Amino acid sequence: MSFSPGETLRTIRETRPLVHQITNYVVMNETANVTLALGALPVMAHALEEVEEMVALASALVLNIGTLSAPWIESMLKAGKAASARGIPVVLDPVGAGATRLRTDTALRLLDVVDVTVLRGNAGEIATLVGVEAEVRGVESIGSAVSPAELAHEAGRRFRCVASVTGPVDHVSDGDGSLAVANGHELLAAVSGTGCMSSALTGCFLAAKPDDPLAAAAEALVAFGVAGEDAAEDARGPGSFHVGLYDALAALDPTTLDGRARVEQ
Amino acid sequence: MSFSPGETLRTIRETRPLVHQITNYVVMNETANVTLALGALPVMAHALEEVEEMVALASALVLNIGTLSAPWIESMLKAGKAASARGIPVVLDPVGAGATRLRTDTALRLLDVVDVTVLRGNAGEIATLVGVEAEVRGVESIGSAVSPAELAHEAGRRFRCVASVTGPVDHVSDGDGSLAVANGHELLAAVSGTGCMSSALTGCFLAAKPDDPLAAAAEALVAFGVAGEDAAEDARGPGSFHVGLYDALAALDPTTLDGRARVEQ
Amino acid sequence: MSFSPGETLRTIRETRPLVHQITNYVVMNETANVTLALGALPVMAHALEEVEEMVALASALVLNIGTLSAPWIESMLKAGKAASARGIPVVLDPVGAGATRLRTDTALRLLDVVDVTVLRGNAGEIATLVGVEAEVRGVESIGSAVSPAELAHEAGRRFRCVASVTGPVDHVSDGDGSLAVANGHELLAAVSGTGCMSSALTGCFLAAKPDDPLAAAAEALVAFGVAGEDAAEDARGPGSFHVGLYDALAALDPTTLDGRARVEQ
Numbered sequence: 053m054s055f056s057p058g059e060t061l062r063t064i065r066e067t068r069p070l071v072h073q074i075t076n077y078v079v080m081n082e083t084a085n086v087t088l089a090l091g092a093l094p095v096m097a098h099a100l101e102e103v104e105e106m107v108a109l110a111s112a113l114v115l116n117i118g119t120l121s122a123p124w125i126e127s128m129l130k131a132g133k134a135a136s137a138r139g140i141p142v143v144l145d146p147v148g149a150g151a152t153r154l155r156t157d158t159a160l161r162l163l164d165v166v167d168v169t170v171l172r173g174n175a176g177e178i179a180t181l182v183g184v185e186a187e188v189r190g191v192e193s194i195g196s197a198v199s200p201a202e203l204a205h206e207a208g209r210r211f212r213c214v215a216s217v218t219g220p221v222d223h224v225s226d227g228d229g230s231l232a233v234a235n236g237h238e239l240l241a242a243v244s245g246t247g248c249m250s251s252a253l254t255g256c257f258l259a260a261k262p263d264d265p266l267a268a269a270a271e272a273l274v275a276f277g278v279a280g281e282d283a284a285e286d287a288r289g290p291g292s293f294h295v296g297l298y299d300a301l302a303a304l305d306p307t308t309l310d311g312r313a314r315v316e317q
Numbered sequence: 318m319s320f321s322p323g324e325t326l327r328t329i330r331e332t333r334p335l336v337h338q339i340t341n342y343v344v345m346n347e348t349a350n351v352t353l354a355l356g357a358l359p360v361m362a363h364a365l366e367e368v369e370e371m372v373a374l375a376s377a378l379v380l381n382i383g384t385l386s387a388p389w390i391e392s393m394l395k396a397g398k399a400a401s402a403r404g405i406p407v408v409l410d411p412v413g414a415g416a417t418r419l420r421t422d423t424a425l426r427l428l429d430v431v432d433v434t435v436l437r438g439n440a441g442e443i444a445t446l447v448g449v450e451a452e453v454r455g456v457e458s459i460g461s462a463v464s465p466a467e468l469a470h471e472a473g474r475r476f477r478c479v480a481s482v483t484g485p486v487d488h489v490s491d492g493d494g495s496l497a498v499a500n501g502h503e504l505l506a507a508v509s510g511t512g513c514m515s516s517a518l519t520g521c522f523l524a525a526k527p528d529d530p531l532a533a534a535a536e537a538l539v540a541f542g543v544a545g546e547d548a549a550e551d552a553r554g555p556g557s558f559h560v561g562l563y564d565a566l567a568a569l570d571p572t573t574l575d576g577r578a579r580v581e582q
Numbered sequence: 583m584s585f586s587p588g589e590t591l592r593t594i595r596e597t598r599p600l601v602h603q604i605t606n607y608v609v610m611n612e613t614a615n616v617t618l619a620l621g622a623l624p625v626m627a628h629a630l631e632e633v634e635e636m637v638a639l640a641s642a643l644v645l646n647i648g649t650l651s652a653p654w655i656e657s658m659l660k661a662g663k664a665a666s667a668r669g670i671p672v673v674l675d676p677v678g679a680g681a682t683r684l685r686t687d688t689a690l691r692l693l694d695v696v697d698v699t700v701l702r703g704n705a706g707e708i709a710t711l712v713g714v715e716a717e718v719r720g721v722e723s724i725g726s727a728v729s730p731a732e733l734a735h736e737a738g739r740r741f742r743c744v745a746s747v748t749g750p751v752d753h754v755s756d757g758d759g760s761l762a763v764a765n766g767h768e769l770l771a772a773v774s775g776t777g778c779m780s781s782a783l784t785g786c787f788l789a790a791k792p793d794d795p796l797a798a799a800a801e802a803l804v805a806f807g808v809a810g811e812d813a814a815e816d817a818r819g820p821g822s823f824h825v826g827l828y829d830a831l832a833a834l835d836p837t838t839l840d841g842r843a844r845v846e847q
Binding site: 068070072077080081084085087088089093094095096097098099100101102105106109110123294295296297298299300301302303 | 606607608609611612648649650651652678681682683684685719720721722772773774775818819820821822824825
């Protein structure tokens with residue numbers, strides 16, 4: 053496996069891949085802007101009438117269930133199937149799985165019907181999906197009975213995808229190999245939607261490196277974590293940190309990024 | 318009545334209550350982020366299939382009619398009834414009541430069917446709901462025939478709830494006792510959704526102080542007003558003020574907050 | 583034609599016109615906040631039950647198809663027809679026309695059924711609508727076979743409206759007279775939704791100058807471009823630039839604005 057967040061970032065900026073996002077109302081502007089700040093192109097489209105056509109133009113699809121309703125579920129299924137049929141990588145962010153049956157069931161249904169490439173969630177969400185007891189408060193993970201590294205491994209194995217379990221240290225696994233990413237900053241937990249942002253960025257990295265989703269998923273978390281570290285430098289709280297994240301993503305330097313990665317196998 | 322915004326803020330940060338918000342598309346990110354910056358946990362969920370389950374996990378429910386449509390009204394009614402049945406406090410923000418019949422009627426229907434704990438609106442909205450003539454321009458209150466203090470008193474009495482009428486000075490009343498809160502800054506009127514933010518924060522304070530909604534509603538406005546005063550210090554306009562609000566909310570000091578309250582009975 | 587962005591800005595701030603926006607989920611907060619920062623009043627309302635009533639209160643209507651679905655199309659048609667019947671100016675932003683049939687067809691249907699006053703889009707979108715080959719990637723314009731100036735002229739002529747084609751240099755035409763606006767900054771392309779913002783501001787200027795839509799559309803782009811130039815001064819990237827845009831719009835000086843206009847006929 054070749055692991056180089058800097059090289060993939062350079063590819064993203066050179067090729068400007070289109071990342072189709074069917075995501076929640078809370079973070080649409082935010083995930084569009086992180087995508088753009090990194091160097092890729094976002095597009096949001098959720099109408100049943102256009103999702104197949106739109107995803108066919110895209111280099112990756114991000115599905116995020118944060119503010120679900122019946123018509124959006126149908127569109128996610130349709131877009132996801134179309135992406136799978138065309139070999140376009142799909143990221144699934146199971147926001148709030150474990151909080152309500154609708155969310156848990158929808159995430160499992162998407163995992164069943166769509167060839168999900170990367171499942172990106174917090175420990176509570178991923179624990180729920182693999183059947184491990186976890187404490188979830190709304191969309192926040194409070195704790196789970198097994199370690200995030202084990203959760204990532206089990207989810208990767210069970211769903212035959214790359215599982216990306218984010219937290220203070222992120223754990224990414226395809227059920228075989230695993231990577232731990234220690235980049236990031238605690239202020240990331242103080243802004244709503246940073247998990248969703250990491251899923252959008254995962255889509256960008258997958259778009260540029262579709263043949264190595266384990267590396268791509270971990271590289272995305274390195275890039276986002278490093279941006280978080282940079283944004284924290286001048287932040288005076290969650291508001292200025294949030295603004296700084298976009299500046300930092302746009303300023304990420306491909307030539308130094310690999311050296312800043314804090315990754316362990 | 319014990320009145321201590323600092324003490325309630327400390328409780329919020331220690332217990333991190335979940336505040337379920339069914340709100341409008343314009344401010345979802347903003348109300349999620351003020352909730353998080355204050356120290357509580359937001360969750361947005363509006364699907365008819367999950368609102369009862371989600372609200373049962375929450376310590377407060379915030380209903381905001383800013384971008385209504387038929388399915389959202391059904392979900393607000395269902396979530397509101399479920400909250401009432403469980404004794405979970407409910408905040409209603411009647412955004413734009415008076416501008417269209419749909420908004421006025423929906424707000425009145427929610428007040429009729431749901432045990433609304435705090436009705437938080439501007440003078441024009443509250444005037445409309447109690448049948449006083451008012452000038453509303455879209456979702457902005459331009460003026461009303463009676464004073465905001467009287468409006469709060471009358472709305473509290475009429476709807477048997479706490480009415481929280483925000484403006485240059487905020488007036489909070491349960492139809493019996495009343496409080497006036499003079500904290501805040503004029504830049505709050507220059508950012509879209511600050512009224513919605515104050516409703517979300519009211520939900521946070523109610524979650525931590527459910528037995529004294531009159532105090533909790535006023536405390537929330539003190540906290541938000543003080544944050545506005547702090548954010549205005551370094552602001553160069555509405556954009557930087559908006560960002561500074563989140564920083565200021567996160568930096569609120571429970572030990573000095575009571576001393577900064579500008580409250581009169 | 584009298585051309586004075588400063589004078590129109592002064593009118594906006596004095597009269598605070600209500601601008602009804604039926605727009606996409608990604609930018610609702612952003613377009614509300616640019617409207618407010620400029621000095622006008624935004625209102626978002628999309629329910630079929632209330633759009634006619636709301637638009638009747640407004641001085642301009644902005645329709646933006648960025649996150650279309652069937653019920654929103656119906657509401658846009660209804661609001662647009664009501665605005666046309668009352669002589670209220672309408673801005674159409676055909677976000678993503680050319681990317682999917684749904685978007686292209688909806689934009690053309692709105693142009694057919696509604697008296698669109700200003701059609702504001704990027705070169706790829708406008709090229710698609712006039713039948714010129716163009717490269718569109720999602721909602722980004724990559725290039726078109728004819729110049730933006732020609733596109734504006736042809737769209738203005740074809741649709742009997744003012745066409746406002748934004749890009750590095752903006753071209754505005756009613757099919758007869760044309761104006762080119764060179765204000766702006768490249769960071770505007772690094773933030774999601776700046777095109778949508780320019781459409782919202784076009785609505786504000788039309789509301790204050792309904793009898794001269796060609797001038798009003800160009801004045802809006804001067805104001806937005808100058809704000810972009812000011813915001814870029816202290817920006818450290820797209821995040822701080824985005825924040826600075828609101829500050830700069832609120833700080834626009836009507837007395838100096840005309841002198842900063844970079845406009846050619």
